[in-house]
Amino acid sequence: MPKIVDKDAKRKEILRAAMRVFAEKGVTETKMADVARAAGIGKGTIYEYFQSREQLFQSAFEYLLRKIKAMMVSQIDESLSPPEKIRTGFLAYLDVTTMQIEDFAEILLDFWAYAIRNKDNADNITLDIRNRYQEFRDLTIPILEEGIQKGIFKPHNTEFVASAIIAAGDGLLLQWMADKHHFDLKATAETILNIILEGITNHSNDD
Amino acid sequence: MPKIVDKDAKRKEILRAAMRVFAEKGVTETKMADVARAAGIGKGTIYEYFQSREQLFQSAFEYLLRKIKAMMVSQIDESLSPPEKIRTGFLAYLDVTTMQIEDFAEILLDFWAYAIRNKDNADNITLDIRNRYQEFRDLTIPILEEGIQKGIFKPHNTEFVASAIIAAGDGLLLQWMADKHHFDLKATAETILNIILEGITNHSNDD
Amino acid sequence: MPKIVDKDAKRKEILRAAMRVFAEKGVTETKMADVARAAGIGKGTIYEYFQSREQLFQSAFEYLLRKIKAMMVSQIDESLSPPEKIRTGFLAYLDVTTMQIEDFAEILLDFWAYAIRNKDNADNITLDIRNRYQEFRDLTIPILEEGIQKGIFKPHNTEFVASAIIAAGDGLLLQWMADKHHFDLKATAETILNIILEGITNHSNDD
Amino acid sequence: MPKIVDKDAKRKEILRAAMRVFAEKGVTETKMADVARAAGIGKGTIYEYFQSREQLFQSAFEYLLRKIKAMMVSQIDESLSPPEKIRTGFLAYLDVTTMQIEDFAEILLDFWAYAIRNKDNADNITLDIRNRYQEFRDLTIPILEEGIQKGIFKPHNTEFVASAIIAAGDGLLLQWMADKHHFDLKATAETILNIILEGITNHSNDD
DNA sequence: GATGAATGAGCATTCATTCAT
C-alpha cells in the first residue's frame, strides 16, 4: 500500500514556498535548491510535482493571478454602487498585492517582466499577459457600463477608461515598490480614485 | 604610436549594441557573447570599456533614464500653459519609451525589476529607483503649482497628483508592452489625460 | 532514499587524485577538469566536496603535511638513543617525501612556494608555514635536549641545531628533485647526518 | 636615422622591473601588464625584447643565477684558507639571496619550482637546474680538495659534502623565507657552518 | 621602434536536471 499523500496539497505547499523565495531573492536569483530548502523537501521532489523550473515559475504566476482576481471579485459586492465597486476593486487590487505575507508585489514585477518577454510564445493561455489584462478589463467594463446605464457615469469609452484605471493601479504599485517606506500608497490611491471618479461622474443632473 | 580610438564613442557604440540585445532577448537572457557579436567586436573588448556585465547593464540603465528625461524636458516648452505642459510631458514620456529604435520600453521593464530588487544596495545614486521617481515628480510638481497659482488648477496635493500622473504613464506602458499591436496607447493616454486634467481643473470661474 | 555515499572516503579519493595530478603537472598547471578526469568523476562533483580550487589545494597541502609528520613520529621509537632518533626522523622525512606513490616531493615544492607566498594571510592556521616549521622544530628539540641531558650531546643551542637539521633535510630534497636519477640522496643524507651528529656529540668522555 | 637605443640596457631594465614584480606578487600572479607598468613602458614593448612571458621568466632566472654565482665567486678570495672560503661562500650565498632589493629569495622559490618542474624539457642549458647544482658543487669541491690536500680537512667524499653544504644553504633560505622576522638566519647559519667545518676538520694533528 | 586596443582561447564555477537507491 503506497503512502497516501495529498498530491494537490503538497503541490500547493511547494508553490507557496517557491513564492516566498521568489519574493525574497527575486525570481532570477532563486535556485531550485532554495525552493527545496524552503519547502523542507529534497531537490528531486520538486520535479515530482513540476516538470521544470520554468513550469514552477509559471504555476506560481498563475496561482498569484488567480488569487488576485479572486480577492477582487470577492470584494466587489453586487449591492454596491458602480463608483463604490470601482473604488473597492481598485483598493482590493492594491491590498492583495501589497499586504500579503508572500509579498506579492515583489514577485509581480518579475512576473510582468517574464510575461511580457514571453507573450508571444506563451504555451499556456492562462499565462498570456494579454489575456490577463483583458480579464481585468472585463471585470471593470461592466461596472462602468452599469454606471453609465444608471446615469451615474457620463457616457465614455469604457474600454479606454478601464485600461486607464488598471494603468493607474499598476503604476502606483510600481512607485510603492520603489520606496515602500515613504511612498504614501493609500493617499495617492485615494487621490487618483477621486480624480478618475470625478472625471467620469455625470454632473449634469446635479441641480 | 598605437591605434587612436575615440574611447567615448566606442563605449557608446557598445552600449547601444547592448541595449539592442537587451531589448531583443531580455537582460537576463543576454550573454556577453551576444553583446560582443551585436557590437561586432570581441568578447574581451567589452571589458576594456565596462568593468563587468553588471556595470554594462547599469550604464545602459543610466543612459536610458538620461535620455528619457532629456527628451521630456526638451518638449516642455516654457511658453505652454500648465495643462499643455502636463499633456506634452506625459505624451513625451510615452513617445520616447515606445518609439525609439532601441525599443526602450522592453528594456525599461527589466530595469525596473532590477532597480526595485536592488534599491537598497544601489551603490550608484543615479540608479536608485527612488531618486528616479523623485526626479519625475520634481519635474511635474512645479507645473501643477504654476497651474494652481494661476487659478487654472484647483488647489490640490501636488505630490500625490504628480505621483498619480506618473503612475498612469507607467501603467499604460505596461499594458502597451503586453500587447503592442492591439492596445491603443494613444487613445487611452488621451482618455486618462483628459480625466486627470478635467479632475484638477478649476471650474469655479466657469460662468 | 538517495544513494548512500561515504562522503569522507570520496573526499579522500578526490584528494588523492588531485595530488597525483598536482605531482604530475604541477599545481599551477592543474585544471579542475584534470582532477575530475583523474578521479573519474564529473567536474561539478569536485565542488560537492571542496568549495574551490584553492580549498582543494589547501586540503591537499594539509593532508600531505599531516602524513609526513605522522610517518616521522611513528618511526621515532621511544626506546632509541637520541642520535638514533635524529637519524631515524631525518631519514623518515626523506623517505616519506620521496618514496610515496603520490610523488610527495614534487608537490611539496609547489606547496612551499604557495605557503611562503601566502604566509601572512593564512586563514588556516594549519597551513601557516611558520607553524609547520615550528612543529618540526618542536619534534627535534626534545630529542636534542634529551641527548644533552644524558651527556651524549655537547651542550648547544637546540633551536639553532634543530633548524640546521631541518634545513639539511629540505636542502637535500631540493637537490634530489632537481636530478632524481643521479643525485645520491641516501649517501648524501648519511654524509650530512654523520657530520651533524659528529658535530654535536660529546667526545669529552671518550677515554 | 632611427632612434639609437641601447637594446641591451633596455632589456636589462625590463628584466629588473620584471624581477621586482615577480618578487612582490609572485611569478604566477605577475601579469605582463604589471611588468610593463613597472618598467614604465607599453605592454607591446616587452615583446620587442622577449619572445614570450616564458622567455622573460627564464631570462630573469638566468640573470638571478648568474648574479648569485658572480657574487659568491667575487667573495671567495684566493688567499683565504679552505675553511674560510667555505664560510665566505656560504654566507655570500645567503647574503645575496636575502639582502638584495630585488628580494631574490622570494623569486628563487618560484624559480626552483619552475626549474624542477621543467628540468627535463629545458631547452636552455643555462636553466637546467641540474647544471645549476653541478655548478655550485664545482665551486665547492675544489675548496674541499684543497683543504684535504693541505691536511686541514679529513679525507672525505667531496661530492657528498659539497652537496650537503649546498643543501644546508638552501634549507636555511627556506626557513628564513617562511618567517623572515623571527628566524635567526645568521645565527643558524653560523651554527651549521661550525658543525660542518668541525665535522670535516682534521683533528688528528691537534696535539 | 613603441604602443595599447583588440582579441579569443581557456578556465573556474554554477545549477537545473537526472536517476540509482
Added chain:
DNA sequence: GATGAATGAATGCTCATTCAT
C-alpha cells in the same frame, strides 16, 4: 514516492599575444 549525489553544459571574465598605426 522521495532523495540528494552526480553531472556537464553554459558563462563571465582574464590575460598573453598580436598588429595597425
